[in-house]
Every structure is written in structure tokens, then in C-alpha cells.
Amino acid sequence: MNIFATFETRVREALESLIRSGTLPEGLDLSRVVVEPPRDATYGDLATNAALVLAKEARTNPKALGEALAAELRQYPRVIEASVAGPGFINLRLTPETYHEVVRAALGEGTEYGRAHLPGGKVNIEYVSANPTGPMHVGHGRGAVFGDALANLLVAAGRDVTREYYINDAGAQVDVLARSAFLRYREALGEEVGPVPEGLYPGDYLVPVGKALAETHGRALLDTPESDWLPQVRADAIAAMMDLIRGDLARLGIHHDVFFSEATLKEAVPALLAELREKGLVYEGRLPPPKGQLPEDWEDREQTLFRTVEFGDDVDRPLLKSDGSFTYFASDIAYHRDKIRRGATDLIDVLGADHGGYVKRMQAAVKAVSDGNATLDVKLCQLVRLLRAGEPVKMSKRAGEFITLAEVVDEVGRDAIRFMMLYRKNDATLDFDLAKVVEQSKDNPVFYVQYAHARCASVFRQAREAMPGEDFSVAGLADADLTLLADSAEIEIMRLIAQYPRVIEAAAAAHEPHRVAFYLYELASSLHGFWNKGKDLPQLRFINPNDRNSTRARLALVEALRGVVASGLAVLGVTAPDEMR
Known part of the structure; x- marks a missing residue:
């Protein structure tokens, strides 16, 4: 309702x-x-x-x-x-009856209450897509949590959603990964390799990869030229890193439907260029110099350009580099065309804040290759500043350069990470304090909201003890006299419960899961406020053994609120505990 x-x-x-x-x-x-x-x-x-x-x-x-x-x-x-x-x-x-109907609807529908039915075709949401060169860090975690919660939100709004991860396995970075793994392979065979050379990945996470290579290949790779061992080591190292990344994501309850390999686009990119030429969307020309100071790598030369300006971009974009190879932009166009050919009409990319300059060109490209039948929304996630009691956290020994996401999950838990990553708009910098997110106080939003759910469960345990024989199940409370809910605090709770379906619908339409987190905090505050009010005014307590009707009415309200909190937390991918430790 x-x-x-x-x-x-x-x-x-x-x-x-x-x-x-x-x-x-x-x-x-x-x-x-x-x-x-x-x-x-x-x-x-x-x-x-x-x-x-x-x-x-x-x-x-x-x-x-x-x-x-x-x-x-x-x-x-x-x-x-x-x-x-x-x-x-x-x-x-x-009228009060309107809100009584809302409470009964929330009771009857349980965690299905608030589900929406937004129109639209298939949604493809690509998120994380971290380079397969090492474990995930906290910055990756923010995009992962945001993308996963957005996917949950769109499903709750009735959309058909595919969750996708783009594996960047065709660039120079995976060759660096292979050489770094080969160094650890030599180390596993007993060689003294000394400090990791500059330009290679120094983290200890590649030690197990080197040992696995040694177990599989023995010493056979040592006497072969790099051109022979590089493809095999690269494939093995990428597979190992993707296993590591999948494990990191699983710690946060994140699973993708599709893992798409960039390397599979090898034939698709030339086909794309031929298609764009046939449509008259490619020409040979020169780009105007960028405004302001010219970058060192600026080349005033004739290039193969895509007419992205016709589709809303600021300037036409190159598809070929000076050496004749394809630009990253060309590969990205081919990739998004593949998503469209798989049936997606609404594309969402969750990217880091450093990709801001890429948004217009990709939106123009999607419009062009879909003949205007598909749209692309790019959600940029700002940086995460990792703190402990207000002080910056030092770097990780395991990763070599950053704190791994796994280390943070081990310290504060999945729920704290997911909720706090979503308790701020994605395009705002996030200060994530490892000490504050585990505090049991009103100042810690995840605790405050989860405590509201646990408090609801506690109310029912106490009611069953105080009034044995009463049926406090959802069915048993269906005929509770809700006209008895006349206090301003009770009315406020009913009004907030009534807002939940709109919150889901509006947040899904805007692609903003943080709205759900904000709403849950407000709803939790209303419950805790009413609880405190009852401590001063006995007639407003949830359980009054001498007043069966008011008890049943309030428990119906509590159960309706509990279902909404559980539903909202599920959208965020956060558990709804019945007890707090």
C-alpha cells in the first residue's frame, strides 16, 4: 500500500x-x-x-x-x-483510518511491504571492476557496496537486474602482474630475489601465487624466454587474483551474475569500428587543443575520431592511438554495445571519482550504438578516508600499499562496512572511522538501526512472558484495535511506515540507496523515542498486562515497524538481528 x-x-x-x-x-x-x-x-x-x-x-x-x-x-x-x-x-x-490501513498492510505483507513496480526494461549494473592485480582495498569496497545495494534496491522496485563485473585483463597492468608473480615463483623455488624491483607489485599476496606456480610447473619455466612463460603465468595469476577478489566480495555478501573479460573483446572492437564507419559516425580529423596549458603528450595530428558531439559530448573522441592500436574508449564502446545486445536497456556504471571526465563520452557512445534505445547512468564514488579514533590508518603489510578490504571486514564486520558506506551520498568523500563504527551509541547509525530491530524482537519476548497464552503472531494481531494508537509518537511512527514504499520507489528511480539508510535511521529514532517516552509515562509502555487491547495495538505497530526495518536493511545488505551482543 x-x-x-x-x-x-x-x-x-x-x-x-x-x-x-x-x-x-x-x-x-x-x-x-x-x-x-x-x-x-x-x-x-x-x-x-x-x-x-x-x-x-x-x-x-x-x-x-x-x-x-x-x-x-x-x-x-x-x-x-x-x-x-x-x-x-x-x-x-x-483520517486516522488511513494510517490504520497502512499498519495492517505492513503487517500482512511483512518484508514485501514497500515493494514497488517501476516500469522499464532490463537493467545492467556494472560495479567493482577492480583491476585483477591484487586484493581489494577500502575504496573498491565503497563502489562494491554501493553497486550491490543499488542492485538490491532496483530489484525491490520491480526491475530485472543483472549484476556485472568487468575484468580488466587485456591491459599492460596484467603483464606487470605476471612478471610480479614470476618473481614470487622464483622465490618459491629457493632463489634470492632481493627487494621487489620498482614497477612490479610488492605485496605479499602474490607469495601464494608464486608457490602455486612452482607446484604446477616445477622449474620448467625458469629456462624459457619471457615470451613463452608470460601468457601462462598471466592467465594463472589473473585466475588467482579473481579468486581472491571473489573471496573479498563474498565477505561483504556480494555476488555477481556475470564476470565479463575484456580480453574477449579482441574481435568486437574492429567490428565496432567498421559498424560506426558504415553509420557515418567516424571520420579522420584533428582535435582542437584542450583549453588552458597543453599537456606534455598533446599531439596535433590527424586522428580517427568518433562523432560523440552529435550525441551530447563536448568534443569528438579518438578511437585509435598513434601506433594504430585501439583506445580504451573504443574497447569500452564495444563492451557497452555487448551489454545492449544482451538485452539491457538501462545501463548503470559504478566508477571511481577519477572517471568523471569519462561520463559524457560514454553516455554519448551508448546513445549512438543503441540508436537512442538505451541509456547510461554513471555513478561516481568518492574516496574513503580510513581512520581510527580520528587518526589516519597506516598502510597494510600484506598489500604493500594500502589497507585491504578483507582486513577491514575482519576488524569491524560486514554490517558496519555496508551500512556506513551507504550512510553518505556516493559522490561525497567518506570518513570511515574503525573505532566509531563499532560504538554502541546513537552516534553510530548502523548500531542504532539494528538495535531498533532487536528492540522490537525483545518487546515480543517480554510480552509473551508477561502475558502467557496471548497470540502475538501477525495473524493474532490482525484484528488489533488500532484506534487506540492516538499518541503523537504513535502517529509519527505510522506516518513514517507509510512513507516506506515511496522511499523505495524514489530511491530506486534516482539510483540513490543512501536514501534508504537515512530513512531507517529516522524510523529507528521514532521507535527509540517512543520507548523513552514510555519510561516516563507508564500508560504509553508497549506492554501493559492490565490493558490487553492497548498492548495488542502497540505490538501490531511494533511488528509493522520491525518488518519495515528488516526490509530496508535487506535492501542495504545488512542483517536484522533479534539480539545485540
């Missing part, structure tokens, strides 16, 4: 009534009309912008249109009051 969607329909019906009566002209664009919570809850339960966004097109005054629309909405049985505020916002105050 989504009261915002319900009342958006009611508003549109009221507008259509005004059109039929001649008060409004025909042909108005109603797509911009929304129903949302008012900024200040004292104004009412719902607000609509209909009069504001339609007045100009209808050639009327927003206030006058608002009054006419409010008069129509007052006729709906669930509306107590419809008033026009400011420049034309219409605020609605609803």
Missing part, C-alpha cells in the same frame, strides 16, 4: 474533473505532478505541487488553481483537510 501513489492518482482524477468542467483546459502535461511529504509535518500528511507546476500552462493563478483543486480533494473520504499554502502548494491532512 503506497498512499503517495494512491493520492497522486486522486490528484490526477481531481484535475481531470476540473478539465471536464471547463475550469482547466485540455491537454495539460500532468507528468510533473507529485505527491510527497510536506517539509514540515505540522502542515499536514501529504503535499502536492499540482497547482504550482500547472498554473502557467493553464494560464491561471497558482493560488486560484490550488483552491479549485483543494475543493475537489476535500470530497475524498480519506481527506480531513485540504489547504493551500504559500505560492500554491496543497497540503492534505488524512
